[in-house]
Amino acid sequence: MYWLWMFVIGLLVGIVAKVLMPGRDPGGFIVTGLLGIGGMFVGGFLSNLVFGTGAIGGPIQPSGFIGGVIGALILLAIYRAVKRRA
Template identity: 35%
Template sequence: MNIIAWIILGLLAGAIAKAIVPGYQGGNWLATMVLGIVGAFIGGTLHVFIKTGSLQLAAPGLSIIGVFIAVLGAIIAIYLYGAMSRRNV
């Protein structure tokens, strides 16, 4: 997948995930794009693991299913970041 497709997929998936998850997720368009790209890798890796049973780093292509997988991965990334950044006071 070329760079332009990564940027489009990242922005689209990151924006949709931020709209779905309740609460405030800070960041500008660059943070949203990185969130979407990380989500694509998380979602793609989980998709390959569920399909084949092997753990491989993968990312979906720029399609409707690929965006759906990337959005699910970005939602997981938001929750993981939130869980790791909270402080127990």
């Protein structure tokens, strides 16, 4: 059940990341949502490395949402850089 919530929250994180980083994206809504889901995983991984508080399978907390947004912003920036070069 945790993974399902992570995907749903990840879609919301993608939308928030898009709002925080406006501009022309090569992808649409689906790509932004996938980047948000990936951002949740990246943000969780980075918070585990920095703070050592990996709660995989635990409840989703506000700090996880913020970490997910930061991870999604990182992935969105990388995605834009790669698509510009191609």
